[in-house]
Amino acid sequence: MIKPPAVRRAELIDCAQALFLAKGYERTTINDVIAATGLSKGAFYHHFRAKEDLLEAIAERFARQALANAAEAQNDPKLGALHRLNRLLAMSRDWKADNIGPLRAMFTVLLRPENATLYHRIVEAVFRGMAPTVAAIIAEGEREGVFSTPDAMLAAEALLWLGEGRRVFIVEAMARAETGDVEGATQLIMRRIRAEEAMIDRVLGLPAGAIDFAGSEAFIRTLVEAWVAPGRR
Amino acid sequence: MIKPPAVRRAELIDCAQALFLAKGYERTTINDVIAATGLSKGAFYHHFRAKEDLLEAIAERFARQALANAAEAQNDPKLGALHRLNRLLAMSRDWKADNIGPLRAMFTVLLRPENATLYHRIVEAVFRGMAPTVAAIIAEGEREGVFSTPDAMLAAEALLWLGEGRRVFIVEAMARAETGDVEGATQLIMRRIRAEEAMIDRVLGLPAGAIDFAGSEAFIRTLVEAWVAPGRR
DNA sequence: CGTAACAGACCGGCAGTCGGTCTATCAAGG
DNA sequence: CCTTGATAGACCGACTGCCGGTCTGTTACG
Numbered sequence: 001m002i003k004p005p006a007v008r009r010a011e012l013i014d015c016a017q018a019l020f021l022a023k024g025y026e027r028t029t030i031n032d033v034i035a036a037t038g039l040s041k042g043a044f045y046h047h048f049r050a051k052e053d054l055l056e057a058i059a060e061r062f063a064r065q066a067l068a069n070a071a072e073a074q075n076d077p078k079l080g081a082l083h084r085l086n087r088l089l090a091m092s093r094d095w096k097a098d099n100i101g102p103l104r105a106m107f108t109v110l111l112r113p114e115n116a117t118l119y120h121r122i123v124e125a126v127f128r129g130m131a132p133t134v135a136a137i138i139a140e141g142e143r144e145g146v147f148s149t150p151d152a153m154l155a156a157e158a159l160l161w162l163g164e165g166r167r168v169f170i171v172e173a174m175a176r177a178e179t180g181d182v183e184g185a186t187q188l189i190m191r192r193i194r195a196e197e198a199m200i201d202r203v204l205g206l207p208a209g210a211i212d213f214a215g216s217e218a219f220i221r222t223l224v225e226a227w228v229a230p231g232r233r
Numbered sequence: 234m235i236k237p238p239a240v241r242r243a244e245l246i247d248c249a250q251a252l253f254l255a256k257g258y259e260r261t262t263i264n265d266v267i268a269a270t271g272l273s274k275g276a277f278y279h280h281f282r283a284k285e286d287l288l289e290a291i292a293e294r295f296a297r298q299a300l301a302n303a304a305e306a307q308n309d310p311k312l313g314a315l316h317r318l319n320r321l322l323a324m325s326r327d328w329k330a331d332n333i334g335p336l337r338a339m340f341t342v343l344l345r346p347e348n349a350t351l352y353h354r355i356v357e358a359v360f361r362g363m364a365p366t367v368a369a370i371i372a373e374g375e376r377e378g379v380f381s382t383p384d385a386m387l388a389a390e391a392l393l394w395l396g397e398g399r400r401v402f403i404v405e406a407m408a409r410a411e412t413g414d415v416e417g418a419t420q421l422i423m424r425r426i427r428a429e430e431a432m433i434d435r436v437l438g439l440p441a442g443a444i445d446f447a448g449s450e451a452f453i454r455t456l457v458e459a460w461v462a463p464g465r466r
Numbered sequence: 467c468g469t470a471a472c473a474g475a476c477c478g479g480c481a482g483t484c485g486g487t488c489t490a491t492c493a494a495g496g
Numbered sequence: 497c498c499t500t501g502a503t504a505g506a507c508c509g510a511c512t513g514c515c516g517g518t519c520t521g522t523t524a525c526g
Contacts, residue, residue, distance in 0.1 A: 001506090002505095002506055029479085030480080039507075041509065042483090044507095051481065120349065150430075151424070151432075154425070158391065158432065192387070235523085262514085263517085274516095275519090467526100469525090471525090474521095476517105478516100484511085484512100485511105487506105495500085496497105
């Protein structure tokens, strides 16, 4: 019955995350969580000081995963900054493609209004973790003379924020895709992403087309198809 | 005792806002609100369907004020788009200067972690209201051949988002100002705003220096001084 | 006299507490 | 090497105070 604290903590976080996503943070009770784990109230409050600690823990875990993912792109400092930045974007893109199923489940739920709190926590945690990494790449690019920005940190924030602002489009595109209009959805996303790329090119002082968020149009189309038909694989 | 619904509603919203800012949304109870207004539970639930409605109402009111402010800058379509955009920014700036006292009180409280929910609601509501207005100006600028952006709406979002991202800097600058380093705080903010201006210039395809967020450095310094010495006037 | 504004007792349910139990670990004594 | 006793910390679950929301009135206005 008794397990080491780290394991129990992870169990509780897992269960809580599933429940928060299913029912929303506010509407999930501690009793739900402990019922799902089979633990007692006392056990829960032995590992967490309050319900809110669960939010913190979940957000932190997300940020760690995102950061670990990003760190791999950082690990080869021989590459140029532009190459590394594009590689970072490519990795994030490929990761999305590989995890499209869980991501879909997660986001359709996370974007519901009742999960705004959880969502913002996660976004903020990821932001805090990623911004310095991206800013470092940009700053190095400036040292290389490849990038030229008014302010590296600001540019990094802008780049990250685009992903955040994109979610409104994704929602609309997916709604369209689900009516069968895969092509329309793909075009909607492509137009948005191309605009984002152009904006970042300008912000970083790059020639048009240097930044590659999207990969190919075919890739995006595949993503949309995978999203809309999750059972298929 | 009995008052017209609009008045009572406003009273309740006023009280709730004050309490939310003082104690945070979660920690303010309906009983607190009705105690402050001298009304009963029944009266409250006669005017609002739920506690959450108060958040909605407060955010909406903020957004309306911001929008009303912005609309004035719109009302002269004879002016060029760049002029109108700069005027919009100038108005927002002057409004801040005129209301520095209440704004200070509001923001020092709104940025505390326990008010994240309220804060995000307000930001979102203002965003939704302002983005189309700004986008319209930008789109017109493109028609005039003055601006050139990958996407007007995206550019508008970027412009608005900068204000949101700025808050971290404001917090740091104000902390510095309160230690007596008004000059350092001013410089911190100026550097950030100049960088923002440069970014927007690039995003809108303008020559450097076309956009004017800050006004003069002296103006910013005055703002910082007014912030740090709120009693003075 | 009907309708809308208001009153306030009441309810179910929630987060968090508290006294207590159980178990793993380990040290000292046999 | 085994037993025993003690300590820490993992775990238990009844309990409490309070909060959001409801419901049955009561009052004032048109």
